[in-house]
Every structure is written in C-alpha cells, then in structure tokens.
Amino acid sequence: MATFCTLLSPGISNEILIIPQEFQKHILNELLELALLKIKYFSHCAWNIRVHQIGTNIYLKEGWREFLEDHSIGDGELLIVRYDGRMQFSIQIFDKNHIERIDFPDTEIQDENLAFANDSASVGNIPSCQSSEFKEINKGEAAAFTNSEFPSFTVTIPDYCYGLRVPADFSRKHLTQGTYNLVKRSKGQKWKVKVVRLCTSVKLSGGWAKFRRANQVKCGDICTFKLVERKTLVVHVVPK
Incomplete structure (x- = not known):
C-alpha cells in the first residue's frame, strides 16, 4: 500500500492535510468529495474529512482539525498515512520521541461516526499533547x-x-x-x-x-x- 509521512508543526498542518504531489497518482482516479480516515488500531472507527482540489493541489480540510483534536495529536508528532483505496486512509501516530502511540484508552462507548464537528475557536499557543491520561481526584x-x-x-x-x-x-x-x-x-x-x-x-x-x-x-x-x-x-x- 502507498504511504506518505507528515510532521505536524504550528500553522497550516493543523488546519489541512496536504497530499504530496508525488503521492497523488495513487488517488487521482478515485477522488471523492469525502475521505475516510481511521487510526490503524481502531479500524471500526472512522472520521469523514472533506477533500479539496485546486489546480494541482489536493488537500483534506473540514474535519481534519477535529480529527487531530479527538486524538490529542499535537505539534512535533509524526503521522504515517497509508492509502487503503477508495479514498480511505489508515494513520499511525508517533510522538516526539518517535514512539508509536497505540495506547488509546478504551471505554464502553462506541463510535457514532462523527463528521464535520467544526468549531471556529483557535487553539492558540497552548502546550501540545504529551499524555492521554486523566486522574480523578476528590480533595x-x-x-x-x-x-x-x-x-x-x-x-x-x-x-x-x-x-x-x-x-x-x-x-x-x-x-x-x-x-x-x-x-x-x-x-x-x-x-x-x-x-x-x-x-x-x-x-x-x-x-x-x-x-x-x-x-x-x-x-x-x-x-x-x-x-x-x-x-x-x-x-x-x-x-x-
């Protein structure tokens, strides 16, 4: 399967996912209005992202920022994007120490296939993700x-x-x-x-x-x- 890598950095990579020019040959004959993104280890969960094509540029936008937010993906993390065909992509996430993130916490709540939960708020300069755990306290x-x-x-x-x-x-x-x-x-x-x-x-x-x-x-x-x-x-x- 064809793959490409993207390193998240402040700015445009948090707003859109650019499909590299050399990668586009794998999807040009299968372009659709929406792309389907999945985390490699949670293939039963999917996020719909809108596809844009302007001239020779192809990128994913509406839904991309929400995908990052929902998985607490921050600046400095590396994504390996694999094309599975029919505008479906599987993504692996590597943290700043180049360790693959596979420890997404599990709950009894199942996916409801969220699409385009857009919000106009800017995330600003708040520290990026380093942990996906919380502590319940009472004091x-x-x-x-x-x-x-x-x-x-x-x-x-x-x-x-x-x-x-x-x-x-x-x-x-x-x-x-x-x-x-x-x-x-x-x-x-x-x-x-x-x-x-x-x-x-x-x-x-x-x-x-x-x-x-x-x-x-x-x-x-x-x-x-x-x-x-x-x-x-x-x-x-x-x-x-």
Missing part, C-alpha cells in the same frame, strides 16, 4: 464544590491542549453528544463546547481550547465540572 476546595445535589466530576488537567476526557462513568450516566455551555464559577461567562463520543472516549472537544486559554487553565490545575442544567456545566478551577 480540598474541589471536593467542597462537589457537595451538592448536582452530578459532578473532577479531573487534573493534562498537558495537551485539545480535548479533555470525561470519566466514563459520569459520561454514561449524564452526558449526551452535542453542544454544552461551560460557565466559569467565578465569572459567570459562558463558553460553547462540544461533547463528542468516540470509539475510545468521551471528550470535551471543540471550544475546550478556547475556554482553557481564556481562563488560563494550566496543566496540573484541578477542575471540577458540575452539571447544573441539561446542557450547562459550571466549572471550578483550583490552580496547581
């Missing part, structure tokens, strides 16, 4: 905030900027896929964020990076999310 000020009749969960913020994983038990009981309001407890201001269900996790995705940047939420901070209405989460942040 001090964060614990006090959870003592109410509203369901809540508490996590330590990881050092990647895109999606934030929601504990599986909480998401199964209380969250549905869609757009939610995030309300900073001390400000009262609202931010829109998407809750997305993937084959590997449930995440706060589009809009989360904007909220994190606007409120200077940093790696190691303790955040408690309280579901006060059907689509509203109040967030309390305890700095590291």
Whole structure:
C-alpha cells in the first residue's frame, strides 16, 4: 500500500492535510468529495474529512482539525498515512520521541461516526499533547464544590491542549453528544463546547481550547465540572 509521512508543526498542518504531489497518482482516479480516515488500531472507527482540489493541489480540510483534536495529536508528532483505496486512509501516530502511540484508552462507548464537528475557536499557543491520561481526584476546595445535589466530576488537567476526557462513568450516566455551555464559577461567562463520543472516549472537544486559554487553565490545575442544567456545566478551577 502507498504511504506518505507528515510532521505536524504550528500553522497550516493543523488546519489541512496536504497530499504530496508525488503521492497523488495513487488517488487521482478515485477522488471523492469525502475521505475516510481511521487510526490503524481502531479500524471500526472512522472520521469523514472533506477533500479539496485546486489546480494541482489536493488537500483534506473540514474535519481534519477535529480529527487531530479527538486524538490529542499535537505539534512535533509524526503521522504515517497509508492509502487503503477508495479514498480511505489508515494513520499511525508517533510522538516526539518517535514512539508509536497505540495506547488509546478504551471505554464502553462506541463510535457514532462523527463528521464535520467544526468549531471556529483557535487553539492558540497552548502546550501540545504529551499524555492521554486523566486522574480523578476528590480533595480540598474541589471536593467542597462537589457537595451538592448536582452530578459532578473532577479531573487534573493534562498537558495537551485539545480535548479533555470525561470519566466514563459520569459520561454514561449524564452526558449526551452535542453542544454544552461551560460557565466559569467565578465569572459567570459562558463558553460553547462540544461533547463528542468516540470509539475510545468521551471528550470535551471543540471550544475546550478556547475556554482553557481564556481562563488560563494550566496543566496540573484541578477542575471540577458540575452539571447544573441539561446542557450547562459550571466549572471550578483550583490552580496547581
């Protein structure tokens, strides 16, 4: 199978996936409006990405940034893209230490074939992905905030900027896929964020990076999310 490599760097590679000129011969006779992307080790999960052709340039755009966010793929990581035919691609991800990422966390939530969960928020200069784990905690000020009749969960913020994983038990009981309001407890201001269900996790995705940047939420901070209405989460942040 034909393959090509792309190294993510700040800027255009986070917005589009450019198909190299020398690779285009493998897909020119099979071009479609949409391409289907899969992670090599999760072939039952797929993301639809829109294909653009301008002159001799071919690239994937709408859906590409969401694909990166949903897999917490950040700058400095290497992608090996394999063409499987009929505009279907399999992708391997290698971190900054050139180690292949195969440890995507597993949950009981199955893929719903997300397509074009676009969001206008820029991710800005927040540190890129280094870990895909979260810690559930229950102490001090964060614990006090959870003592109410509203369901809540508490996590330590990881050092990647895109999606934030929601504990599986909480998401199964209380969250549905869609757009939610995030309300900073001390400000009262609202931010829109998407809750997305993937084959590997449930995440706060589009809009989360904007909220994190606007409120200077940093790696190691303790955040408690309280579901006060059907689509509203109040967030309390305890700095590291």
